Amino acid sequence: MNSLEDYILNHIDKESELLARLYREAHVRLLNPRMLSGHLQGRILKMLARMCRPKKILEIGTHTGYATLCLAEALPESGEIHTIEKNDEMEDFIMQQFNQSSFKKNIYLYIGDALEIIPQINGMFDMVFIDADKRLYNEYYDLIFDKVNANGIILADNTLWNRKILGKPHPNDNQTIGILAFNEKVKQDKRVEKVILPIRDGLTIIHRL
Structure with missing residues (x-):
């Protein structure tokens, strides 16, 4: 073992064969494979969902579908996960993964702008994962x-943003500016409890009171 993460991965639940294959294919076929959640964060997402027992989940930012499948593992048989991906070039890759999953009947994929699609999805959610x-x-x-x-x-991913949140962002670095503004907004929001987990690129857990 070469690192602490290797040790951790060797002592937690394994990812499924489908997820392991998805991970390999993403690294062969996609330009930014490191954006997917991966083994450790995937097991954390499943565990959080298992503990919260959501019946309906919203995911903003599907990317490869790795996190989607991890969250779907924790759904009850009648549960739903609605996931939105803006990049239409990812649709074929995503659907290839979902169609191989035993949870495909629980997953609803939308391609387009989340800000336009979310108001069109009826009902309330028990869990939302923001990663877009x-x-x-x-x-x-x-x-x-x-x-x-x-x-x-x-849940909000990437809230430590490669430690860029520790310095003053460049005026044109709108992504870092966006993360800083979000972290401050959540900090000030009295309607919620919140904590940031320093795993991978930061995962914020927000509990609506």
């Missing part, structure tokens, strides 16, 4: 907040 355009985290948060049930959970 960092410049728009505040807009996503405002849009989904009233669609989250009381005691529901909002």
Whole structure:
């Protein structure tokens, strides 16, 4: 073993064969494979969902579908996960993964702008996972907040943003500026409890009171 992460991965639940294959294919076929959640974060997402027992999940930013499949593992048989991906070039890759999954009947994929699609999805959510355009985290948060049930959970990925949040961002670095604004907004929001986990690139857990 070469690192602490190797040790951790050797002592937690394994990812499924489908997820392991997805991970390999992403690194062969895609330009930015490191954006997918991966083994450790995937098991954390599943564990959080298992503990929260959501019946309906919203995911903003599907990318490869890795995190989607991890969250779907924790759904009840009648549960739903609605996932939105803006990049239409990812659709074929995503659907290839979903169609191989035993959870495909629980997954609803939308291709397009999340800010336009979210208002069209009926009903309330027990869990929301935000992992899309960092410049728009505040807009996503405002849009989904009233669609989250009381005691529901909002997860936001990349909230430590490769440690760029520790310095003054370049005026043109709108993604870092977006993450900083989101972190401050959540800090000041008295409607929620919140904590940032320093795993990978930062995962914020937000509990709606």
